[in-house]
Amino acid sequence: MESEASNCSFTTHVPSGLTFKTFSLISYIPLFIFGIICNVLALWIFCCKKKEWTVTTLFMRNLMIADILVVLTFPFRLYVFLHKWNLGTELCKALMSLYFVNMYMSIFTITAIAFDRYLAIRHPLKYKSWISLRKASITCCIFWIICITICILRNLEDIEYEFTTCFQDSTRPFFLSPVFVIVGFLLPLLTISFCSGKVIMTLRVRTRMDTYKQCSVEKAVKLVIANLVSFIICFLPIHIGYTIRFVAESLRISCNILENINEFIHVENLIANLNCVLDSVIYYFAASEFQDILFKQFTLSKCRSSCVP
Template identity: 55%
Template sequence: MGCFNKTEVLDTSLQLLNLVTAIPIFFFGILCNALALWVFCCKVKTRTDTTVYMINLIISDIMVLLTFPFRMYAYMHSWDLGSETCKALLTLYYINRYMSIFIITAIAFDRYIAIRHPLKFKHWRSPLKATIVCSVLWSVLTAIGVITVLQSKGYTLSTCFQKVTTEPLNLALVFVVVGFGIPLILLSYFSGHVLIILCSKETSEVSERRTIRKAMNIIISNLVVFVICFLPIHVGYTIRFVTDSLNSSCLMRERVNVYIHVATLLANSNCVLDSVCYFFVASEFWESMFAE
């Protein structure tokens, strides 16, 4: 007999946790991202590689947020909207979650070469090249997402957004390593080198020192937010893969599922926290926001 009731929705405490967290994330996420998209698309006059990356990051965050009402429904009711709808929503969710991760990494790389090699790799930085990078990412992630969800057997007709089988997902570790581990290493490397460069800058100008300190705080904040949002969920995926592979007890698997559920809420909060990038990283945002 399996460990999970395939028709059972989440218990009351997890449902309440969803309401308390998911509704504010959805509301403020849609509001902030819609405002940012309007500014970058309609108010920013000069298109740069940074604005291209930001627009794609905003779109990916909005796509994740649009799955929230269906996720809430799946958590509180037995899923009755059909398997094809479930697969489409899962594909949309995972494609855009990892799109956000890769774009954040691309922004860090762009910032790194702009500061570390401003002349040597200047030809690498342009709106066209940023568009090509984003297009390749969208294409690759869409293909992988569709194939993965179509082959996944962990979700049933009655439990969309919840894995209820005890069979290990063989691609889980691939997503942990390629979808999070490698981006984390790259992001840490780029951010660390930029911080070292900024720390080594010597200036007697108070305003310039203040600007450098602000830039360093932004870089550190972005890295911390990335780790806080995405590390717990990928640790959870790894633990679940191990427990499923070792045929652990039902109690252990249920505890892991609860942990993953809470970690998912934390990961989803990144859709709002990305607003830090819009408001503090891109100077074009505020300059265009109040432009006539």
């Protein structure tokens, strides 16, 4: 006998209360406005003001583009909360793919930036021989291919499903959900945490060794911590929600429980989308601060190595 969960409709799972709609409007409208303004401004700075192509600017441009594409889906999310979805299944699938591809593209790029920063701060003399613009470009291409492939597989799962509302998955457990959580969040989180910890330790040591650079180093440490905290706050809750929903759908739990889980995911989506605004602000200042420190460190290390008999 088919379970109640397998017959849950999309409308059953979409939060429909007036309070939630008001909360969504209050959240998504400023997120869309500030997300567009901050990311376009940051992209303009990295493209027009900093015209040279470096590994750092390449990753920054890639991150800003991914965040802008995520922000462009926000008006359609607002439409879903205000109207019944009548724009077609294909458009819905395209928008959901655009959202998920670029959300995970943003996560992977943030991870790459953290790893690049780790190599630059911990191994400044070997950095230029290890990392190149070509390698960074190939890395970004691989990230795009992985994200797009996973989303194609996701759409194939629901190829015969008719969407009565958008930005809501089917009630059948998606077999790649654990991959999204492990590869798309846990591994990046571990990488960012490791790299951030090592960078902070290194910068703290340099602060004790050179009090003249103490102010700039302290700013850099705070930015590293801000990056890590922002990543955890924005992406941890939503992936907890994905995990709980996958387990609930696999166990064929009732529609009422799935509805509560889905309401939690909708709220956490709002928090995850806040990352699109925070990225442009935090990473703009981080890029300037770390480029300054890296330049000083590289110059100092080169000088010391040349002075060693």
